[in-house]
Amino acid sequence: MSAGSSLRRVRSGLSRNRLRIALAAIVLLSAGLVAAGSTDGLSTASEEEVPSAEPREGHTAITESGRAGTITVYGPDGDVVYYDNSRTKYFDVDPVEGEESVIEYTATDTIHSEGPTCSDPPCALNVVERVDLSTGEVEVIYERYDYKEVAGEWHDADRIDDERVLIADIVADQVFLVNTETEVVEWLWDAQSEFPVEEGGPYPTDWAHINDVEYIEEGELEGHVMVSLRNQDQVVFVDPETGMNENWTLGAEDDYDVMYEQHNPDYIPESRGGPAVVVSDSENGRVEEFQREDGEWVRSWEWSDERMQWPRDADRLPNGNTLITDTHGNRVMEVTPDGEIEWQVESTLPYEAERLETGDESAGGESARELGLESRTADAGDEDEDGLDVLGSLAGLVRSIVPHRVYNAILFVSPAWMGRPEFAAATVGILAGLSWIGLEIAWRLHDAGVGVRSPVYRSGRDE
Known part of the structure; x- marks a missing residue:
């Protein structure tokens, strides 16, 4: 094995590990935010709450x-x-x-x-x-x-x-x-x-x-x-x-x-x-x-x-x-x-x-x-009560991506303590986890020499 090949392998391993660490951090942070919401969430399930x-x-x-x-x-x-x-x-x-x-x-x-x-x-x-x-x-x-x-x-x-x-x-x-x-x-x-x-x-x-x-x-x-x-x-x-x-x-x-x-x-x-x-x-x-x-x-x-x-x-x-x-x-x-x-x-x-x-x-x-009421809409400069915190911004991002009706349906059936921020954290954590799994599969296939050929290719002039 050449020195250049070994160096590329080392660099590839370092890049993969950095990605693993980053994705693991996202998954753990998301899980922590969801867990925090489950213990400190809004509830009206009893008169005391x-x-x-x-x-x-x-x-x-x-x-x-x-x-x-x-x-x-x-x-x-x-x-x-x-x-x-x-x-x-x-x-x-x-x-x-x-x-x-x-x-x-x-x-x-x-x-x-x-x-x-x-x-x-x-x-x-x-x-x-x-x-x-x-x-x-x-x-x-x-x-x-x-x-x-x-x-x-x-x-x-x-x-x-x-x-x-x-x-x-x-x-x-x-x-x-x-x-x-x-x-x-x-x-x-x-x-x-x-x-x-x-x-x-x-x-x-x-x-x-x-x-x-x-x-x-x-x-x-x-x-x-x-x-x-x-x-x-x-x-x-x-x-x-x-x-x-x-x-x-x-x-x-x-x-x-x-x-x-x-x-x-x-x-x-x-x-x-x-x-x-x-x-x-x-x-x-x-x-x-x-x-x-x-x-x-x-x-x-x-x-x-x-x-x-x-x-x-x-x-x-x-x-x-x-x-x-x-x-x-x-x-x-x-x-x-x-x-x-x-x-x-x-x-x-x-x-x-x-x-x-x-x-x-x-x-x-x-x-x-x-x-003589004047209209007010969400895009008229209002600031979300979540402020500029990361979780509030994340909730806004997820809400803008997921179709409104789907977003509402998920919130309706989710646990009582799960509000918009917890849902956003869970969504990001799940996406990060799925991305991690996909990358691991792709890396294993690559290391084993298994490639995926596109069904569409450009034909050369001379074959």
Whole structure:
């Protein structure tokens, strides 16, 4: 063996060892960051772990429907006045009119055992319940067993009067009005009567994903029912007598510039500066509002910041602020008309937030046009709350590379303590580990004299 060949071999070994050391350092650092997050992460799995809140006028109710189902109510002083995690998932929550300390909510229990109510587990028990916050007494208002658990929940219910409730039924892609005293369904709208099953999500597994329903009590659309079809990227308005009012439809299938798998639209009537709709544009990572102008919906306001990841609820409060639930930003916040965050509380996977004293879906809030709100977007110079630290920057890099919907899906099923920084660290560690394995394989093949010939080559003039 020549001296030159030996020198090249030594240099190759040194280069390989440097790469090994660098990759090993990345893997170990990533593992350490993930491990640190697992012991010092956010959790609302028990009342003792629920983060404290700053004082705020009124009571704030927050539901969670992810890794741990919870409902938490903060008092004006920031203390927790009510907490429950007995159901698998919690969704819509509303104050009960005329009952100062009573709330009503929708929840789902997962049934894992086979029995009379579940022939092929897992199944779901969907409920509308009422709880007295002062006594903790819970009353089941209406319930139904459903045959599946995935996309088998009731995400929203809207009370019409003392006996009747509108329910958004994801299971059957329907909205129905039920008399909770007699349990008779008095009216039903089926999305399949208006939309082709070839559009939307996978049929029949999770086709429309109707996640919100609201009865409109006044104005031009009085008596209509507003329905959010998440997988069709549309908010529609249904006349119980004649069906869907197509001229009022907001959004269109796969028109992601308008909305992308939205949640919990809130209707603002003419008396408060509407018609307008505040909506959580979930997969686009923003909250926006649309104003009705000359027979069309026009975007009149939007808000986002660097941390916002997957908003799923937004209500305009009577004071002009907007109460926002950012599920994968792990927070509930109140944003002022100037676009500043005035109040915020951490939460693992919040679904909906309600300021109880302001009425159902904050009935006194005015439209963005009426208030003169100015839009604020994430690229307008906002600084992420993670600051300029390495982990925060890394999280931003991973989020920019991984498709938004995939990123959200992974965060939704990951452990409760794993937030965006931990996910970013884990992603980098896995990529470094896979790169290391690939290099070791390539080096072994090279040392053994095994080469890989490209199937494409340039033919010379003379062969």
